[in-house]
Amino acid sequence: MKILPIELAKLISNKETGIFIFLNSKGEFVRVFLKNGEILKIDGLYGEGENEIARLFLWGEGTIMRKDLPREFLSYVPQKKYNINGFLKILVENISKELEFKSSSINNIIFDAYLSYLESVVPFLEYKSEEWIGFSFLLERLSKSIKNSIILVSKRYILFFGAKVDIILSRDGFIELEKIENENLLEPFDYRVIVFSFQEYQRFLMPLTKRASYSGKMEKINIDDYEIGIIFQNKNPLLYVKDMVYPKFDNSANCILWK
Numbered sequence: 001m002k003i004l005p006i007e008l009a010k011l012i013s014n015k016e017t018g019i020f021i022f023l024n025s026k027g028e029f030v031r032v033f034l035k036n037g038e039i040l041k042i043d044g045l046y047g048e049g050e051n052e053i054a055r056l057f058l059w060g061e062g063t064i065m066r067k068d069l070p071r072e073f074l075s076y077v078p079q080k081k082y083n084i085n086g087f088l089k090i091l092v093e094n095i096s097k098e099l100e101f102k103s104s105s106i107n108n109i110i111f112d113a114y115l116s117y118l119e120s121v122v123p124f125l126e127y128k129s130e131e132w133i134g135f136s137f138l139l140e141r142l143s144k145s146i147k148n149s150i151i152l153v154s155k156r157y158i159l160f161f162g163a164k165v166d167i168i169l170s171r172d173g174f175i176e177l178e179k180i181e182n183e184n185l186l187e188p189f190d191y192r193v194i195v196f197s198f199q200e201y202q203r204f205l206m207p208l209t210k211r212a213s214y215s216g217k218m219e220k221i222n223i224d225d226y227e228i229g230i231i232f233q234n235k236n237p238l239l240y241v242k243d244m245v246y247p248k249f250d251n252s253a254n255c256i257l258w259k
Helices: 004-013 050-059 086-101 104-118 135-145 177-186 198-209
Strands: 018-023 029-035 038-044 061-067 125-127 149-153 157-161 165-170 191-195 214-217 228-233 236-241 254-258
Touching: 004 018, 004 029, 004 050, 004 061, 004 086, 029 050, 038 050, 050 061, 104 149, 104 157, 104 165, 104 198, 104 228, 104 236, 135 149, 135 177, 135 191, 149 198, 157 198, 165 177, 165 198, 198 228, 198 236, 198 254
Parallel strands: none
Antiparallel strands: 018 029, 018 061, 029 038, 125 191, 149 157, 149 191, 157 165, 214 254, 228 236, 228 254
16 A cells, blocks of 8 residues: 555656556545646546545555556646645655755765765775675675675775665665676676774765755854765865764865764
């Protein structure tokens, strides 16, 4: 079962196209016709129009079916533009912010800041591609003795390993473990394993799991109040981590910070 209004907000934010049928446990339904996230038509068992969206909030949970948008709707221009109002508007705005945070442009900044920082840290373990250490073997070895580590995989991926694989970051965003394992079958990787304390490791996860606490000029804040952040020094993204060595920053620099 899915929370129906949240699912509709996701479809709009992701600019989906199709007929999406929202059903409750009694078999009642509302259909929403979308083209690139724009609502073309809304109808249901009891009527037509944007008032039908209120039923999704009343129903709460349910299931969703998707059908292709008929050809005639691909060039269809609705006589009345459907406005996203009320709670649905709030949901769409919040989900859109999440998608923006996880977009490739933001991920490029985060990835480059992490890569630059981690390459300057002496690794706990290091393996060259010539050794052909299998990726699965590496993870198995780490799981037995090492936690709270970050693994640089041939400068292409940054893997966050607590007691298990928490997150794998690439310049294109978050990726699945299977992708690296499949690539590893075709070519060997370099690995740099950098181990941190539990508290330090949790800080590194913040930009990937939480919304930023502050965005703006450094001169307006006390950097010591924040756990981790990205500072744009001469347009280059640099990583700040509390209680760890970091370069001097100009107070006029822009930053994104978490706490």
